[in-house]
Amino acid sequence: MTKTKFIFYVCFSVSVFFLSSCATGRYYSQLRTSIEKEDYAQALTLAENSQSKYGDKNLFLYYIDIGMLAHLNGSYEQSNSYFEQAKQLYLENYTKSISAGLFSLFTNDNAVPYYGLPYEAAYINVFCSLNYIMQGKNNEAVVEARQADNLFKKLQADSQGKAFYQDDGFVRYFMGLVYENAGYINDAIISYKLALKTYPKSISKTNAPRDLINSLYNSYLALSMTSEAQNLKQEYPFVEKTNLKNEGELIIINYNGIAPEKTDYFLQMSFDRAWFYYKNAEITDEDKEQADRIASATIAGFSKDVIKFSFPKFVRIPNSIVSFSIKGSSEKSFTAQDMATMMENYLSHYNTTIYARTIARAVGRYLIAKQISNNVEKNSGEQTGSIVNALFNVANSLIEKADTRSWHSIPENINILRTAMNTGEQEITVNFYDKNSNIIKTKNIKVQITENKKTFIAVSSIEK
Amino acid sequence: MKKLLMFVCLLSCGLFLFSCSTKVTRVDVDEQIDLSGNWNDTDSKLVADEMINDSISRPWYDNFLKATQKNPRIIVGTVVNKSDEHINTETFVNDLQRALLNSGKATFVASKEQRDEIREERTDQAQFAAKPTVKQFGKETGADYMLRGQINTITDSLSGKTVKYYQVELELVSIETNEKVWIGQKKIKKYVAKSKYKA
Numbered sequence: 001m002t003k004t005k006f007i008f009y010v011c012f013s014v015s016v017f018f019l020s021s022c023a024t025g026r027y028y029s030q031l032r033t034s035i036e037k038e039d040y041a042q043a044l045t046l047a048e049n050s051q052s053k054y055g056d057k058n059l060f061l062y063y064i065d066i067g068m069l070a071h072l073n074g075s076y077e078q079s080n081s082y083f084e085q086a087k088q089l090y091l092e093n094y095t096k097s098i099s100a101g102l103f104s105l106f107t108n109d110n111a112v113p114y115y116g117l118p119y120e121a122a123y124i125n126v127f128c129s130l131n132y133i134m135q136g137k138n139n140e141a142v143v144e145a146r147q148a149d150n151l152f153k154k155l156q157a158d159s160q161g162k163a164f165y166q167d168d169g170f171v172r173y174f175m176g177l178v179y180e181n182a183g184y185i186n187d188a189i190i191s192y193k194l195a196l197k198t199y200p201k202s203i204s205k206t207n208a209p210r211d212l213i214n215s216l217y218n219s220y221l222a223l224s225m226t227s228e229a230q231n232l233k234q235e236y237p238f239v240e241k242t243n244l245k246n247e248g249e250l251i252i253i254n255y256n257g258i259a260p261e262k263t264d265y266f267l268q269m270s271f272d273r274a275w276f277y278y279k280n281a282e283i284t285d286e287d288k289e290q291a292d293r294i295a296s297a298t299i300a301g302f303s304k305d306v307i308k309f310s311f312p313k314f315v316r317i318p319n320s321i322v323s324f325s326i327k328g329s330s331e332k333s334f335t336a337q338d339m340a341t342m343m344e345n346y347l348s349h350y351n352t353t354i355y356a357r358t359i360a361r362a363v364g365r366y367l368i369a370k371q372i373s374n375n376v377e378k379n380s381g382e383q384t385g386s387i388v389n390a391l392f393n394v395a396n397s398l399i400e401k402a403d404t405r406s407w408h409s410i411p412e413n414i415n416i417l418r419t420a421m422n423t424g425e426q427e428i429t430v431n432f433y434d435k436n437s438n439i440i441k442t443k444n445i446k447v448q449i450t451e452n453k454k455t456f457i458a459v460s461s462i463e464k
Numbered sequence: 465m466k467k468l469l470m471f472v473c474l475l476s477c478g479l480f481l482f483s484c485s486t487k488v489t490r491v492d493v494d495e496q497i498d499l500s501g502n503w504n505d506t507d508s509k510l511v512a513d514e515m516i517n518d519s520i521s522r523p524w525y526d527n528f529l530k531a532t533q534k535n536p537r538i539i540v541g542t543v544v545n546k547s548d549e550h551i552n553t554e555t556f557v558n559d560l561q562r563a564l565l566n567s568g569k570a571t572f573v574a575s576k577e578q579r580d581e582i583r584e585e586r587t588d589q590a591q592f593a594a595k596p597t598v599k600q601f602g603k604e605t606g607a608d609y610m611l612r613g614q615i616n617t618i619t620d621s622l623s624g625k626t627v628k629y630y631q632v633e634l635e636l637v638s639i640e641t642n643e644k645v646w647i648g649q650k651k652i653k654k655y656v657a658k659s660k661y662k663a
Contacts, residue, residue, distance in 0.1 A: 084550075091500070094624055095662045139545060146548035146617075154621040 040073035057113040068409035076131035109403035138182040145175035169199030170337035192216035204342035248449040255460040257319035257412030264402040266310040270303035300397035310402040327429035333417040501656035512559035524645035541612035573607040624658035
C-alpha cells in the first residue's frame with residue numbers, strides 16, 4: 001500500500017465520522033429540565049443561544065422547537081415569527097437534496113436535512129392560531145385554519161388519499177373553534193363535521209369529544225339549519241342548546257407532559273477469531289451517548305468483523321397528570337389529542353422502511369469495507385490490511401446512528417376543558433389529577449370573560 | 465491520487481466560501497420580484513391601481529360630480545383578509561388611498577383611528593397652544609362614501625405544483641343612504657411549480 005493511499009483511507013474515515021456525527025452535548029437534557037420545571041423563559045433563552053446545536057440541516061426543527069417554547073412562554077408574536085420561518089422551510093423542503101440522500105446511503109439518515117413531518121406542519125398552524133387568538137387577532141387565527149385545511153387537501157391529493165397522516169380530528173375540531181370564535185359559523189360547521197369524521201380514523205386513536213358534537217349542534221342552530229340539528233340530536237341525544245346569558249365560554253387548552261424522546265436503539269455484533277461480542281442497548285441519555293459510541297467503536301477497532309444496526313425508538317417522559325378541572329366546577333377535562341401516541345404510531349408505520357434501509361446500509365458498508373481491506377492486505381501485506389480493516393470497523397461503528405431528530409418542545413397530550421363562566425374578571429383554581437383522581441398540582445389563574453364570547457387560555461402541566 | 469485529493473480540497477473550499485456569502489442588491493421598487501408566489505407588493509399595487517381606475521370611470525362618479533359640483537370624499541373602512549395567507553391589509557389600503565388621491569378625482573378623510581389621534585392633538589392644542597394657532601372643533605369634513613372590501617384566495621396543490629387564485633372585492637357604500645354605488649372585482653391567478661429534487 002502506498003503512503004498516499006493510506007493517508008487517503010485515514011482521512012476518509014475521520015471525515016466520515018465528523019460529517020455524520022451530530023453532537024448536541026447536553027442541550028436536550030437541559031432543555032427538558034427547564035420544561036419540566038415549567039421555566040419556559042429559561043428554556044427559550046437556552047434555545048435562542050443554541051441554534052448551532054441543530055446545524056443548518058435541522059433549521060426546521062430549530063424553528064419548531066423555539067416557536068413552541070416562545071408560545072409556552074407567552075411570547076406570542078415572537079413564537080409566530082419563528083413558526084413562520086418553519087412554515088417557509090417546510091415548503092422549501094418539498095425539494096429534496098439528491099446529494100444528501102446519496103450521502104446518507106453511506107452514512108446514516110442524519111445526513112439528510114430534517115424536512116419536517118406532515119403532522120408537525122399541521123400543529124404549527126394550531127399553535128400559530130392560538131398565538132393570534134391570545135393577541136386578539138381572531139381573523140389572523142382563521143388564516144391559520146385555512147392553511148391547515150390546505151395542508152390536509154394537499155396531503156390527500158399528493159397521496160391519492162393513501163397517506164398515513166392526511167387529516168387530523170383534533171386540528172379540525174380546534175380550527176372549528178377558531179372559525180366560530182371569529183364569527184365564521186359556516187366554516188366552523190364544515191370543520192366540526194370533518195373533525196367528527198376524522199377522529200375515529202385518527203392515528204392517535206383518540207375518541208371524538210362530546211363537546212365537539214355539541215359545538216356542531218349549536219353551530220347548526222346558529223345558522224337555523226334545524227333539520228341538520230335534529231338529525232344530529234337523534235344520533236347524539238346528549239347535545240343541548242348552549243345559552244350564554246351574562247356569561248361567556250372559557251376554553252382551557254392544557255399542554256400536558258412532554259413529548260416522548262426519540263432514542264437510539266442499537267445492536268452491534270463484533271467477531272474475531274477467538275471471540276464474539278454482542279451488544280444491544282438503548283441510548284437515552286446524552287452523557288451516555290458519547291460513552292456508548294466510543295466503547296462500541298473501541299470494541300469494533302479490536303474486532304475482525306463488525307456489523308452494527310441503529311434504529312430510532314420513542315421513550316416516554318414520566319408524567320403523572322392525566323386530567324384537570326376547575327375548583328368548584330363539575331366540568332372535567334377531556335383528552336383532545338394524544339400527541340405521544342400519534343408520534344409513536346407515525347414512527348411505527350414507517351419502521352419497516354427504516355429497518356430495511358438501516359440493514360441494507362450496514363451490510364453494504366460492511367461488504368465494501370471487507371473488500372477494500374482484503375485488497376489492501378493482498379497488495380500491501382497483512383499488517384497494513386489489518387490497520388485498514390480496524391479503521392473501517394471503527395468508522396462503521398461510529399457512523400451507524402439512528403435518526404433521533406424530533407420535536408422536543410411539544411406536549412405529551414392536549415387536554416381541553418370548556419365551561420360557561422360569569423362575565424368579568426374571574427380567578428380560577430385549576431386542579432390537576434393523577435390516574436387515581438388525586439389532586440397532585442394546582443394553579444391559580446386570572447381570566448377575563450366576555451359575554452357570549454370565547455376566552456382561550458393555555459395552561460401547561462407536568463409532574464413526575 | 466494526489467491530484468484527486470487536491471481536487472476534493474479545492475471543491476470543498478469553493479463550496480464553503482459560496483455557502484457563507486450573503487448578497488444584497490438594491491432594486492427598483494417597481495421591479496416585479498416573485499419569490500414564493502404569495503401575495504406581495506406587486507399584487508397590492510397592481511390591484512389597487514386597476515380597481516381605483518375602474519371605480520372612478522363608473523357612472524356613480526359623474527353622477528356625484530353633477531349633483532354636488534365637487535370631488536367625492538371617501539373614507540377607507542375595513543378590507544377583510546379572507547385568504548389563507550397573512551396579508552398586511554394596511555399596506556393594501558395605503559395603496560388604494562395613494563391610487564385614489566393621485567387620480568385627483570377624490571379626497572380622503574382620515575380613518576377612525578387617525579381621527580381619534582387628531583382629536584386628541586386638538587384637545588391638547590386647546591390647552592397648551594397659542595390661541596391664534598389653536599384649531600377649532602366641529603370643522604371636520606364628513607365622508608360621502610366608504611370603501612370596504614375583502615381578499616379571498618383559492619389554493620389548489622398537487623405534488624410540487626400550486627395554483628393560487630386571488631379575488632379582491634371592493635365596494636363603495638354611500639354613508640348617507642347605505643347604497644352600494646360601485647362594486648369592483650380583481651382576480652389574480654398564479655402558478656407556482658417546485659421541483660422535487662435538487663443537486
